[in-house]
Amino acid sequence: MENYVLTDKFYSKDMDDFSEDPFCNPEQPTTITFEDITSAAYKIRTGINQTQCIKSHLSELTGMDIYLKKDFLQNTGSFKERGARYALLMLSKEKQQKGVIAASLGNHAQAMCYHGLLLKIPVTVVMPLIAPIMKIQKCRELKANVIIEGKDMAEARKVAIRIAQEKGLTYINGYDHPHIIAGQGTIALEILEQVEDIDAIVVPTGGGGLLAGVIVAVKALNPNIKIIGVESERCASFSKALECGEPTQTIIEGTLADGLAVPKVGYNAWATSRDSVDKMVVVQEEWIAVAILRLVELEKCIVEGAGACGLAAILAGQLDEFKGKRIVLILSGGNIDTTILGRCLERGLAADGRLVKFKATVSDRPGGISELCKLIGSIGVSIKDVIHERAWVTSDVFSVEVKVVCETRDFSHSLELRELMFANYKRVKFENLRSIKSSKPDITSTINNM
Numbered sequence: 001m002e003n004y005v006l007t008d009k010f011y012s013k014d015m016d017d018f019s020e021d022p023f024c025n026p027e028q029p030t031t032i033t034f035e036d037i038t039s040a041a042y043k044i045r046t047g048i049n050q051t052q053c054i055k056s057h058l059s060e061l062t063g064m065d066i067y068l069k070k071d072f073l074q075n076t077g078s079f080k081e082r083g084a085r086y087a088l089l090m091l092s093k094e095k096q097q098k099g100v101i102a103a104s105l106g107n108h109a110q111a112m113c114y115h116g117l118l119l120k121i122p123v124t125v126v127m128p129l130i131a132p133i134m135k136i137q138k139c140r141e142l143k144a145n146v147i148i149e150g151k152d153m154a155e156a157r158k159v160a161i162r163i164a165q166e167k168g169l170t171y172i173n174g175y176d177h178p179h180i181i182a183g184q185g186t187i188a189l190e191i192l193e194q195v196e197d198i199d200a201i202v203v204p205t206g207g208g209g210l211l212a213g214v215i216v217a218v219k220a221l222n223p224n225i226k227i228i229g230v231e232s233e234r235c236a237s238f239s240k241a242l243e244c245g246e247p248t249q250t251i252i253e254g255t256l257a258d259g260l261a262v263p264k265v266g267y268n269a270w271a272t273s274r275d276s277v278d279k280m281v282v283v284q285e286e287w288i289a290v291a292i293l294r295l296v297e298l299e300k301c302i303v304e305g306a307g308a309c310g311l312a313a314i315l316a317g318q319l320d321e322f323k324g325k326r327i328v329l330i331l332s333g334g335n336i337d338t339t340i341l342g343r344c345l346e347r348g349l350a351a352d353g354r355l356v357k358f359k360a361t362v363s364d365r366p367g368g369i370s371e372l373c374k375l376i377g378s379i380g381v382s383i384k385d386v387i388h389e390r391a392w393v394t395s396d397v398f399s400v401e402v403k404v405v406c407e408t409r410d411f412s413h414s415l416e417l418r419e420l421m422f423a424n425y426k427r428v429k430f431e432n433l434r435s436i437k438s439s440k441p442d443i444t445s446t447i448n449n450m
Contacts, residue, residue, distance in 0.1 A: 072334030083183030084111035106135035108174030113142035175207025176266025185213025202310035206260035208269030256305030293348030353411035
């Protein structure tokens with residue numbers, strides 16, 4: 001690996017002040033080599049799980065030969081352990097004794113805390129106020145010094161760097177530190193050993209560390225394999241960098257793929273990967289919800305939004321050029337909050353045309369709503385919720401407007417329900433079946449109507 005240029009300070013356009021992070025210098029970025037990745041693979045081999053990469057049941061559904069690299073089966077639930085362990089092992093004895101610090105919403109923090117505990121290296125993590133409580137608690141259980149400060153990651157990062165300067169700790173960036181990138185690249189070496197004749201590998205992309213590591217490893221061994229990066233439309237920082245020709249500050253919105261919500265691609269990751277990525281795909285949030293649902297139903301895999309983005313791109317028809325070919329999806333993480341998982345599954349069902357909401361005006365005389373329920377049940381549709389409204393019905397005083405949420409078997413079953421309602425009631429309005437097609441759901445307007 002190249003020698004790092006330990007400049008005193010650099011100026012980051014996305015921050016209001018100068019911040020010291022000598023391993024991430026925009027003026028002299030460090031590019032990662034294949035030798036760096038093989039070194040990382042050797043050093044972390046006894047502390048990292050070699051996770052499964054097996055053929056998916058989704059292959060028949062999509063018309064592709066799909067393999068799933070299940071790196072959410074690492075001890076802390078994400079691929080982040082690879083880079084974290086390597087970065088900790090590469091510290092000098094003096095720096096290991098002094099300790100490290102990182103800023104993270106969750107996965108990088110947990111990985112650092114876990115391997116810091118195993119290697120007896122003191123770890124401090126700065127987590128913003130928006131970090132999930134369960135991830136904060138997990139870091140505390142791993143004996144780390146957890147600091148909750150900052151409204152978002154940008155502020156948490158400033159705090160972490162300031163503490164690093166004050167206490168002499170080593171700050172380790174979660175996606176752009178050279179050793180982090182090299183460690184993440186070890187996942188590609190495993191994939192190439194586990195699966196033959198690969199046509200493409202799809203990589204969830206946030207700060208770009210995983211993408212850069214995978215590109216270096218794969219292109220060195222088989223340059224014919226296509227490397228596809230995938231992002232959410234609400235945090236497409238790598239696509240923005242490609243558009244502008246350099247890492248550029250990007251507006252980040254709330255996303256199911258919160259693990260990818262990095263406003264600016266890392267400079268080292270960008271320098272390493274920019275000329276070798278074959279395609280970048282930006283997926284809609286609705287398809288991420290459907291992908292999470294598919295993975296739960298068909299693969300029994302509980303995967304967070306970031307890990308489901310590769311499948312989302314396939315389901316949305318954005319990788320149709322790989323029909324009939326062999327493609328590997330990296331399921332990068334499984335640390336999804338249980339309440340968020342419930343919402344994702346409901347949104348996935350709605351986007352899939354299997355959770356349907358409609359309004360109908362029915363008779364308010366005895367048996368009116370009962371008749372509606374019997375009619376719905378007659379075709380095997382399950383009623384999830386019923387709300388009736390009397391005060392604002394303008395037709396007549398003997399009518400009531402009923403809002404019904406139903407679960408159906410599939411999209412065609414939902415169409416059958418719609419036709420049944422139209423045939424029996426004059427005033428019916430379905431809120432999320434406006435433009436869904438039978439072959440593939442057009443889900444751009446589905447989620448917001450829930």
